[in-house]
Amino acid sequence: MADSAIDLIAASNYAGSTTSLTFTGIPQTYKHLKIIANLCTDINAGENYSSQNVHMRLNNDSTAGTYRWTKLGMGSGTYADDETNGSYADIGIIAGDYHADYPHHSPLIVTLFNYSANEPTSWQAQCGFTKDDNSNISGVYLRSGGGVATAGSGSDWGISQIEIYASNVNLTSTSRISILGYND
Amino acid sequence: MPFGLSKATVLGAAGSGGGSYDPAYTWIEDIKTSNSTTQEIAFTSLPSTYHALHVIGNYGFTAGHYTEVRMTTDVVNCMASGYELGGVGSGGPYGANSNQSTRIFLGGYTSSSTLQNDPGGSYLEMIFPGYTNTDEPVAGYAYCSYPTTAGWNSNLGFEGIIRADSPNTSGTNTAGLDEIRVRTSSGYFYENSKFSLYGIGTATDG
Numbered sequence: 001m002a003d004s005a006i007d008l009i010a011a012s013n014y015a016g017s018t019t020s021l022t023f024t025g026i027p028q029t030y031k032h033l034k035i036i037a038n039l040c041t042d043i044n045a046g047e048n049y050s051s052q053n054v055h056m057r058l059n060n061d062s063t064a065g066t067y068r069w070t071k072l073g074m075g076s077g078t079y080a081d082d083e084t085n086g087s088y089a090d091i092g093i094i095a096g097d098y099h100a101d102y103p104h105h106s107p108l109i110v111t112l113f114n115y116s117a118n119e120p121t122s123w124q125a126q127c128g129f130t131k132d133d134n135s136n137i138s139g140v141y142l143r144s145g146g147g148v149a150t151a152g153s154g155s156d157w158g159i160s161q162i163e164i165y166a167s168n169v170n171l172t173s174t175s176r177i178s179i180l181g182y183n184d
Numbered sequence: 185m186p187f188g189l190s191k192a193t194v195l196g197a198a199g200s201g202g203g204s205y206d207p208a209y210t211w212i213e214d215i216k217t218s219n220s221t222t223q224e225i226a227f228t229s230l231p232s233t234y235h236a237l238h239v240i241g242n243y244g245f246t247a248g249h250y251t252e253v254r255m256t257t258d259v260v261n262c263m264a265s266g267y268e269l270g271g272v273g274s275g276g277p278y279g280a281n282s283n284q285s286t287r288i289f290l291g292g293y294t295s296s297s298t299l300q301n302d303p304g305g306s307y308l309e310m311i312f313p314g315y316t317n318t319d320e321p322v323a324g325y326a327y328c329s330y331p332t333t334a335g336w337n338s339n340l341g342f343e344g345i346i347r348a349d350s351p352n353t354s355g356t357n358t359a360g361l362d363e364i365r366v367r368t369s370s371g372y373f374y375e376n377s378k379f380s381l382y383g384i385g386t387a388t389d390g
Contacts, residue, residue: 004207004208006207006208006209007206007207007208008206008207008208008384008385008386011235011385011386011388013388036235036236036311036313036384036385037313038235038236038313038314038317038322040314040320072267072277074265074266074267074277074279074280074344075265075266075279075280075281075344076279076281077279078267078277078278078279101353102319102320102321102353103320104320104321104323104347105313105314105317105320105321105322105323105347106323106345107311107312107313107314107323107324107325107345108313109311109325126325126343128265128266128344128345129265129323129345130263130264130265130281130323130345130346130347138265138281139263139264139265139281139345140265141265141266141267141343141344141345143343174314174317174319174320174388176235176313176314176388178208178235178236178313178384178385178386180208180209180384180385181208
């Protein structure tokens, strides 16, 4: 029987009233990973953010310069940004708690290429939201891409841990992440 | 595996990949037009056993039209946020926030002089994570391309986030994401246009 080309290797909901979810022990037996997530902002947080960024940290590495990325934001306007000395990966933007009748769902899709190799790993991410602000449409879609280099010590880099976290606002327990493994 | 449980700890203990994992993708349904007089296709029986739904379309038009999407049986406002990007004569990127009354427009449309009068020619992909949630309006990712080079606005594609305003706070709309419809703004899909629906992962309230 032929092997499955794609496996579901991890899935979990956020605990609720938390910003972060971490997956550990990711097997090194696949070629690529795809992260598919549904992120819901806690609208009762009282933080009054219109939106917030979503970050990714790999192998619990927060060393400045580990992450380099670009991003392109689109919606009512357009903007672009990049980072060459990042301590995290900027992978998306989600609805904030301001003018949100519902914890609007923000889809997040990230593809990590060649993640198990001892070499820089690149990713591509898509994320965004639409929100009805007192009957006025608003929203931002963000496409980002970039690369993550091997740790400064030159140690092996295969990615075994992935953390996805919102920069300021909490996420509800209906927020969920699935990680798919792609075989060679 | 029970819904909502993480495999992360299991992975840490096992440390190996292979056949013990759940299948990530499950094919659900294909819809293929058998003529060139079909304006709309619909996935109306959405299983509730997956984390996300994935739609892939490869289709043509009988003339230059928009592609439109509806995500619910409720006739409600439909919102999109993203960008449009074109080639010859159309340029971009253009930021695109929109609020349509019944459907979501996915960018520009093909010209009547180019690829649309063939099977294929246009491509659509959508992913809806957390689609089973009926407490709040669910959003999805959408990408649509029209690979033609004739005329201004004829080849603008769309990429971004789409959402229908169901359920809403007033309670007049309650269905949530209970069906997926794709249609042309006018005219028809070309014969042998094909749309496939897949399920991803395992279901949860999220």
